[in-house]
Amino acid sequence: MEDEKLYSGADKKIFSKLWQYGSPYLGKIMIIFVLVLVLSGIQICLPLITKKVVDNYMERSHLRLIRNDKSIEITNQHKSYRILTDQFIFIPSNILSKEEYLRLEEDSLIGPEKYILFKGDESVNLLKKYQLHITKTAQGVFIPYSEIPKISQDDIRILRSNDLKNVKLFALIYVGLLIFTFIFNYFQVIMMALVSENVLYDLRSDLTRHLMSLSLNFFNNNPIGRLVTRVTNDIDALRELFTDVLVYSGKDIITVIGIFIIMFRLSIKLSILVLGIIPLIFFMLYLFQKYAREAYGKVRLTLAKVNSFLSESISGISLVQVFNQEEKFKDDFGKINRDYYKANLYQLLIFSIFRPLIDILSYV
Known part of the structure; x- marks a missing residue:
């Protein structure tokens, strides 16, 4: 043999x-290629949807920085995320790198306290009845996480009602993409x-x-x-x-x-x-x-x-x-x-x- x-x-x-x-x-091979493109796009979109829901509607914590030339310079690459006031800079807590955080901490420009943003006039009016340390901005009001227990559960549901609606909406989109x-x-x-x-x-x-x-x-x-x-x-x-x-x-x-x-x-x-x-x-x-x-x-x-x-x-x-x-x-x-x-x-x-x-x- x-x-x-x-x-x-x-x-x-x-x-x-x-x-x-x-x-x-x-012809059939081209149809397969288009289907593969669609499937790949959906596969990429699913974790992005999860990220958006978690960052924007579930865990919306921000860090407060003292505004000066150094803090503005460090956060310049995050312009689309930061919110400026006359005295402070608010930026999502998951945006800053470890190096940036340490540079800000060296000059005591940042603290460990986290803040949550509530948008809309309804939120502002609702929070007036509480004795809270509120920081007003053009986008809404920031309050420290440590003061959230002072707010009643019913009012928290009202304040977070828009977030809940968005979470449900993106959950439906997520399930729809899985079906597709x-x-x-x-x-x-x-x-x-x-x-x-x-x-x-x-x-x-x-x-x-x-x-x-x-x-x-x-x-x-x-x-x-x-x-x-x-x-x-x-x-x-x-x-x-x-x-x-x-x-x-x-x-x-x-x-x-x-x-x-x-x-x-x-x-x-x-x-x-x-x-x-x-x-x-x-x-x-x-x-x-x-x-x-x-x-x-x-x-x-x-x-x-x-x-x-x-x-x-x-x-x-x-x-x-x-x-x-x-x-x-x-x-x-x-x-x-x-x-x-x-x-x-x-x-x-x-x-x-x-x-x-x-x-x-x-x-x-």
Whole structure:
């Protein structure tokens, strides 16, 4: 039995050949791409909605800074968030970086007390009956968190009624997006399955026609089991490529790009820090591709040997018994089976090393 060699051609050549089968279904592929874009956009929007609800309607705490040239300079990059009065600057407590907070603390320009903002004339009039330390601004009134217990529960419900309405509204939007995600994901899976099955049908048809046109000498030199593996197992591997790898890889790439855009809008320093590990990830991906491809190739080759041996043994079992070669064939099959077992273990080892490393980097 001749050993096969692993194909070492460029991935571009492989995908160019696959594209010949995918190009007739370009319209459906474009619809799938649009659905993937929509799903990626929804996936990015969901945590943004959570952030907006928590920061603007649930936890609306602000820090109070004494207004002078230094505090204005430090908070200049947060102009869209800060609220200015003649004496103070109010800024959301989750906006300032640790470095900015320490610089303000050095000159006693900031205190630990947190404040909450109530907007609207109704809030101002409602709070007048309480003896509170109120700071009026153009956007509303700020009161310290420590004085909230002085306000009755009924009045707190009135003051926070607008926040509750917004929380309910965004909760409905969130649930609606989840429903749309389910619907779009359903159609994307159906469309991808249709395209992949059509592509594989055409590939099987061409492969069958090609096999029928080959000479008898080819079938004499190539075991039937190996050919069956090519027509069945390898085609199934291509199905997995179309239905899982290509779609989810494209979706993940679009999602990562969207996340980085949002990260740079929120914090340039943090984004640059995160980007520092990207070269390490690419290097790990390069090593993983190299060794995983080799491991996967060994699994496919040893599986072809197992199928070939079984096919030859079953079809020639009478000859094996006539010449009393059962033990020899048993030992030969055991060796081939162990090779297949070792190839799978090697592939498992590659994945068991790579995945935890990526998980570790995700927590850095």
